[in-house]
Amino acid sequence: MTEILLLFALAIALGWPLGRYLAAVARGAPMPGDRVFGWIERPIYRLLGVDPVSRMGWRGYAGAFLWSNLALAVPVWLIFMNQGWLPLNPNHVPGMSWDLALHTMVSFLTNTNQQHYAGQAQLSHLAQMTGIVGLQVVTPMMGLCVLVATLRGFFGSERDGMMRTEAAKAAKVAEVVEVVEVVEEAREAEEKAGKRDTATGDVATRDAATVDVGNFWGDVTRVTVRFMLPLCLLWALLLTVQGVPSTLQGGPVAVPVDAAARAEQKIPLGPVAAMVAAKQLGTNGGGWYGPNSAMPLENPTPFSNFLEMLALVLIPVAVVFMVGAFTGRKKLAGLIFGCMLSMSLLSAGASVWLEGYSAAAGDIAVMEGKEVRLGADTSALWAALTTQTSNGSVNMMHDSAAPLSGVVMLSNMLVNAIWGGIGTGVQQFLVYLLLTAFLAGLMTGRTPELFGRKIEAPEIRLLAVLVIVQPLAILLPTACALAISSFPSFPSLAGTSNPGFHGVTQVFYEYVSAFANNGSGFGGLGNNTAWWNLTCSAALILGRYPGLIVPLAIAAMLAVKRKTPEGANSQQVETPTFALTLIAVIAILTVLQFTPVLV
DSSP: OHHHHHHHHHHHHHHHHHHHHHHHHHHTOOOTTHHHHHHHHHHHHHHHTOOTTSOOOHHHHHHHHHHHHHHHHHHHHHHHHHGGGSSSOTTOOOOOOHHHHHHHHHHHHTTOOOOSSOHHHHOOHHIIIIIIHHHHHHHHHHHHHHHHHHHHHHSHHHHHHHHHHHHHHHSOHHHHHHHHHHHHHHHHHHHHTTOBOTTTOOBOSOOGGGOOOOOHHHHHHHHIIIIIHHHHHHHHHHHHHTTOOOOSSOOOEEOOSOTTTOSOEEOOOSSHHHHHHHHHHTTOOOOSSTTGGGSTTTSOSHHHHHHHHHHHHHHHHHHHHHHHHHHSOHHHHHHHHHHHHHHHHHHHHHHHHHHHTSTGGGSGGGGTTBOTTTOHHHHHHHHHHHHHTTOOOOSBOGGGSOHHHHHHHHHHHHHOOSSOSTTHHHHHHHHHHHHHHHHHHHHHTSOOEETTEEOOHHHHHHHHHHHHHHHHHHHHHHHHHHHHHTOTTSOOSSOOSSOHHHHHHHHHHHHHHHHTTOOOOOTTOOOOSHHHHHHHHHHHHHHHHHHHHHHHHHHHHHHTSOOOOOOTTSOOOSSHHHHHHHHHHHHHHTTGGGHHHHO
16 A cells, blocks of 8 residues: 555656646747757757748648658568568567568557567567667657647647747847737737637637647657656666666576476577666557566566556656646646546556455465566556556556456556546547537536537537547457357457457457557467457557547637637536546446446
8 A cells, every 4th residue: 555655646746847847848948958959859850851840730730740650650660570680689580470560560659569479589679679669769759749739729829828928038028029029910910811809819710720739840859859768768777777687688598497398598688678668658568578577577676666667657647737837727737637546546446456355366366477576466556557558568467367357457448548648648538528528518508618619510520430439449350350250160360268258358358458559468369360460450540540630630620719708607627526527428438338348
C-alpha cells in the first residue's frame, strides 16, 4: 500500500511542473534554454525544408502527421527485413519475414509496441536502436502534438491571449507595442471584410479548414528536443546505475549448471537502458527481451521496478496538467484529472486485491508467470498501470493472472482514457466529453453545447464513427479467427494454447490490445502468422489514426461557430455532477458494450 501511495504522490508532484513546462514548450513562448535548443532545432528545420512559424489548418496538420508517419514507415520496414546483412548485428540475427516486419513496423509506428517476436533473438542492435527506439521517441510526441493542435482549435482565442501576455512580459516594450498594433490592424481588416463578428470576436464566416491549429513540424521538433529526449536521457542513466545493460557488445557466453542439458548459453546484452527508458516514458511498451520487465536484466532491482512503474504514468499525468496551463482553463484540467484519477485508483485497487487478497489469490497457480522477487502486489499494480496507459509492458505474464484481473485489464484498454497514451488519452477523453455534453444537453432540455459552441449533427456523425469503429475492429476479427478455427478442414487461425473460454479471451485480448494501442498480450498465443500480423496491423491503424484526427476535425468545426458567452444558463461541464455522468457514459460505451464477450 505504501508503494502505491508513494507512486501516485510522486507522479502528481512531478507531473505538475512537467505539465507547466510542457505547456510553455507547446506554446512556443520565449523560455530559458532557447539558445541551446535552437542550435539543435534549426538544422532539423533546414533538413526538413520547413518553416516552423508558418500556420496550418487542421487538414494541413493532419496531412503532415500522416505523411511523416509514412516517411518513417518505409525505411523502418526495410531495416527489419534486411537487418541480417546490415551493421550492428553482433548476434547475427536474420531478417524478418515481410508480414512480421510489417506488423512490427506498424506496431511501433502507432505507439503500440505489440510484439509478435522475441526482441533479443529476432532484432539486431541496429534495428532496436533505429526502428524501435527511434519510433518510441518520436511517435508519442506526434500524438501529443495532435492533442495540442486540437486544444488550439477548441481554445484558440484563450490560448492566443495567453501567448500575447507572456510575449509582452518577455519582450521589450517597443516590440510589444508594434505586435499589438499589427494584431489590431488585422482585426480591423477582418471586421471591415465582414469576417469577424464584432460582438463576440469570433471569426464566423471562416471554413473549418482555415482554423489555425499551429505547425506540426515545429511542434514535434520542440517537444521531442526540449522534453522527451532530456527525460529519456535522465531515465536511461538512472536505469543504467541500477544495472540495466547499456552496451553495444553482443554479450557473454555462459556454461549452464547442467551442461548435459545444454553445453552453453548466450547472454544477450545491448543498449537496453535507452530502450527501456523510451518504452516506459513514451507509453510505448514492448521490451528488449521477450519476458519484458520480468527479465532481471531489464528490471534488476526493486528501485528499477519502481522507476519503470513511475515512468508509466508520469507523462500522461503531466499532459493533463499541461491542458490547464495551455488553455487557461484550470477547471477543465481538474475535471479530466479527477475523472482519470478516480478510474485509475478503482482499477489499481481492484487489480491488487484480486491478485493478492481475493479467494482466487490463494491458489498457488496464480503465482505462475509472476516474479517471486517482485511479489503479487507489485505485479498487479504494474498490470493495472500498464493497461490504464497505452503502454503494454509487463513484469508478469498477464495470461497467468487471476481470472477477474484479466477483466480489469481488458476494461482498462476498452476505456483507453483512464490515463491513456501520450496525447491519445486526453484526445479520447475529449471524445467522451463531447458525447456526454451532447447526451446531457438532450436529457436536460438544453441545446447541446461545449465551451459555448453548439454540438450539432456533423460533429455527432463523426463521433458515431469512432464509437462504431471499436467493436468492428475488435469483435469482427475475433469472431472470424474463432469461427474458422472451429472447422476441421481449415487450418487454425486463432493459435490459442488454452481450450474453452480462456482461449476465446486470448484472441479477444490480442485485438483489444492492438486497437487500444497497448501492446500487452496473453502469453501462449501463436501470433507470428500472416493472419495475426495482418489483422492486428489493421486493428493498430484503426485504433490510432481516427482517434487522433477526428477530434482535431471536430475542434476545427466548432471553432468557426459563433461562441455564446458562458453564463448561468449554459451547460456546466466542469462540475462533479457532470464528471459522474461522464464516467457513466464511459462505462456504457465501453465496458457494457462488450459485456457479452467479457462474461
